[in-house]
Amino acid sequence: MARQTTKWIVGLSSIALFTGLLYVEGVTRDQAQYDSMGSINKQTMNVGNGVDPSNNEVQQDTNQKDSSNGEQQDTNQKDSSIGDQQSGKISGLNGDQSELSIPSGSYSPTTRRSHLRTRRS
Amino acid sequence: MKQINFRAMNTEIMVQVSDDISHDDVHWEDLVRAQFYQVESMASRFIPESELSRWNASPVGIQFPVSKGMFQLLAEAWELAIATNFKFNPFIGSKLQELGYDRSFELLESVTGEFECIPVETDAADSVFSDFDALILNLNDHTVVKNYDAKVDLGGIGKGWAVDRTYHLLKDQMHASSGAIDAGGDMMLWNEQTPWEVGIQHPTEEDQEIIQLWVKRAGIATSNVLYRRWRHHERVQHHILDGQTFKPAASDIVQATVLGPTVASAEVASKVICMLTADEVNGWMASHFPGYGYVLVTRNGEIKLNREVRDFVEELLW
Numbered sequence: 001m002a003r004q005t006t007k008w009i010v011g012l013s014s015i016a017l018f019t020g021l022l023y024v025e026g027v028t029r030d031q032a033q034y035d036s037m038g039s040i041n042k043q044t045m046n047v048g049n050g051v052d053p054s055n056n057e058v059q060q061d062t063n064q065k066d067s068s069n070g071e072q073q074d075t076n077q078k079d080s081s082i083g084d085q086q087s088g089k090i091s092g093l094n095g096d097q098s099e100l101s102i103p104s105g106s107y108s109p110t111t112r113r114s115h116l117r118t119r120r121s
Numbered sequence: 122m123k124q125i126n127f128r129a130m131n132t133e134i135m136v137q138v139s140d141d142i143s144h145d146d147v148h149w150e151d152l153v154r155a156q157f158y159q160v161e162s163m164a165s166r167f168i169p170e171s172e173l174s175r176w177n178a179s180p181v182g183i184q185f186p187v188s189k190g191m192f193q194l195l196a197e198a199w200e201l202a203i204a205t206n207f208k209f210n211p212f213i214g215s216k217l218q219e220l221g222y223d224r225s226f227e228l229l230e231s232v233t234g235e236f237e238c239i240p241v242e243t244d245a246a247d248s249v250f251s252d253f254d255a256l257i258l259n260l261n262d263h264t265v266v267k268n269y270d271a272k273v274d275l276g277g278i279g280k281g282w283a284v285d286r287t288y289h290l291l292k293d294q295m296h297a298s299s300g301a302i303d304a305g306g307d308m309m310l311w312n313e314q315t316p317w318e319v320g321i322q323h324p325t326e327e328d329q330e331i332i333q334l335w336v337k338r339a340g341i342a343t344s345n346v347l348y349r350r351w352r353h354h355e356r357v358q359h360h361i362l363d364g365q366t367f368k369p370a371a372s373d374i375v376q377a378t379v380l381g382p383t384v385a386s387a388e389v390a391s392k393v394i395c396m397l398t399a400d401e402v403n404g405w406m407a408s409h410f411p412g413y414g415y416v417l418v419t420r421n422g423e424i425k426l427n428r429e430v431r432d433f434v435e436e437l438l439w
Contacts, residue, residue, distance in 0.1 A: 001319070007339040018213065036192070081421030087439060089438065089439065090431055090434065090435075090436050090437050091427045093426070093427075093430060093431040094428075094431070096405055098407070098427060098428050098435065099402075099403045099425055099427050099428070100425065100426050100427075100428075101423060101424070101425050102423065102425070102426075102439060103422075103423055104421055104422030104423050105422075106334070107331060107424060107439040108325065108439075109323050109329040109330060109331050110329065110330055110332070111329055111330075112320075112329050112332060113320065113330070114318045114319055114333050115317060115318045115319070116301060116303055116308060116310070116317055116318065116319045116320070117306065117319065117321075117322055117330060118306040118307075118308075118319065118320070118322050118340050118341060118343040118348075118378055119305050119306025119321040119322055120306070120308075120322055120327070120343065120345035120348035120376065121260065121277070121305060121306055121307065121342075121343055121344060121345060121348065121349070
């Protein structure tokens, strides 16, 4: 009888333990799922709340891109300056100054012959 | 484009005109050559039988009949002399001869190389030429009277005037829509479509250019105090004499290129610039030749150009 009782106790304990384990696992899973969902929500919130910052960051990125645009602009300016060198400097005569001075050394005489050429006379 | 090259007035002449030139049965090339030969035979002081030489040899004060062309050239020269307060003065012929410039420049002992300053004698008693009546032009009978005892030199302005006349022949009478008349570097250019590329020659290095211009229409002339130099009585001389004092110009400017409506006026303006200091040029040009462009080079190699240059060029490069 005592032995029979022990079997029942062990059996029930095992069931209880198994059930407990299942419960704990379920809770853990739920919690994990919750946590996970919370985390997702948190991420969502973070995303939501982070719209501005992230957008700011994006904006910053954009600004950085702007900076890179600036670099691009710099490049363009360099291109312009190259263009100036290549296509002429008549814009130098568009200012308020009535006379433009080009110091010696700031220009490079060339042996390339233009179609027409003035002559010392 | 059509092109001819020939030699006249001791220089190489190159003329290019567009194919749309109308010339009927007349050869435009012959007419162009005739323009230059006519001016040379008329206005050279080195040709004894030229109209100018005969007038120079005539006494002061007499009415001397001249051809229509000679009258027009003298009238333009005198008008420019007055416009420059006689800094440009046709009556420098005797002084040039006295300084040794008594034959074509190619026959002189030319001086090249380093910038050599020409000492200018200063004399407090120097008088400044201001005689408006030194030359009287009678339009009615095409006679001229010189009231000043000196020979007339029309060298530079004569060449420019010949270019201007040829320009009117080709553009206005023969309707060439574009063209270039280059008389030894003094030139008239016109082209409403594609600008002409013109290099400004280095003051001393003949094979180099200091600036390139893209010109649609302009008369262009250059004067340089370093090129036409010769030795006379052991002294270096040059051909740019201040018409007010009859002495060689003493300036910090060694070369001036002027862009204007006519080559003759550009030639005169470029010559006078070489008599001024670099600091004076901008104001002087604005008051005496408004609207003209200039590109000058100083003795220390600085280039100066005025804002008016942009009115004649599409682009420039240095």
